[in-house]
Amino acid sequence: MKKEFAVIGLGRFGGSICLTLAEQGIEVMGIDIDEDRVNEFSSIASHAVVGDTTDEKVLKSIGIRNFDHVIVAIGDDIQASILTTIMLKELGVKKVTVKAQNDYHEKVLVKIGADHVVHPERDMGRRIANNITSNSVLDYLELSDEHSIVEIVASRKIDGNSIIDLDVRAKYGINIVAIKRRDEIIVSPQANETIFENDILIVIGADVDINRFEKKVLS
Structure with a gap:
């Protein structure tokens, strides 16, 4: 609802x-x-x-x-x-x-x-x-009128997928610049880095692309 x-x-x-x-x-x-x-x-x-x-x-x-x-x-x-x-x-x-x-x-x-x-x-x-407006967005930093850095919680839907599996740059025009996993922070993760449920993805890109990624991949 x-x-x-x-x-x-x-x-x-x-x-x-x-x-x-x-x-x-x-x-x-x-x-x-x-x-x-x-x-x-x-x-x-x-x-x-x-x-x-x-x-x-x-x-x-x-x-x-x-x-x-x-x-x-x-x-x-x-x-x-x-x-x-x-x-x-x-x-x-x-x-x-x-x-x-x-x-x-x-x-x-x-x-x-x-x-x-x-x-x-x-x-x-x-x-x-x-x-x-989102259960998955933890924090939001506005870079300009149209671009932002957002912290998003990885859902079960993408658990076990690598960054290359999700192909976020090609499909959504965004970049995952870091991953927070419990006490660990992975900066500039490799394409084969596996994402697990509850990982915090630090994403940068245009607002419309970030919203699209969140709705299609995380909801």
């Missing part, structure tokens, strides 16, 4: 997450109290809604409990961020990721049940979006 995401707060941080999810063809609802921002994302998000998420009735009316993952990216209003997070957890949202303004804000968010807290100065929206 496809996961459904909601992003609350469509500023620079929340907007970048919403945009990246939409670009990947993922169902995402954008929510903001500012009508202009909502209008801006009406053609980007699957649904864009004007609403005050500190109001429990608003959250219930949009069926927020049905979303698998909600990202709270509210700007400078720490109180609104905290109240929204509390209500999301009380309403039974499975996973809530929240943007923290500072360390104190982060401590409060953790205490009230936020599943994951991020600092925008450390975690760019695009990186978060790529991490939350």
Whole structure:
């Protein structure tokens, strides 16, 4: 089943997450109290809604409990961020990721049940979006608008295959630059290197090619 995401707060941080999810063809609802921002994302998000998420009735009316993952990216209003997070957890949202303004804000968010807290100065929206949409992607480093280095967990589907068996460079246009295997790191692995389930593959390439590799070979 496809996961459904909601992003609350469509500023620079929340907007970048919403945009990246939409670009990947993922169902995402954008929510903001500012009508202009909502209008801006009406053609980007699957649904864009004007609403005050500190109001429990608003959250219930949009069926927020049905979303698998909600990202709270509210700007400078720490109180609104905290109240929204509390209500999301009380309403039974499975996973809530929240943007923290500072360390104190982060401590409060953790205490009230936020599943994951991020600092925008450390975690760019695009990186978060790529991490939350895949069970196999452990980390993501953006090199440019179109190219990235990604850590991907090898699935059972490719267990026992060598790099040459997978022919990743020819078929997908990407390169496996290293393999992490327990305490060992294999840098510039040879073509005959065997990949085992749960190996961490460090892959470099264009985003579209990495996504293609992940979906066809690892899912």
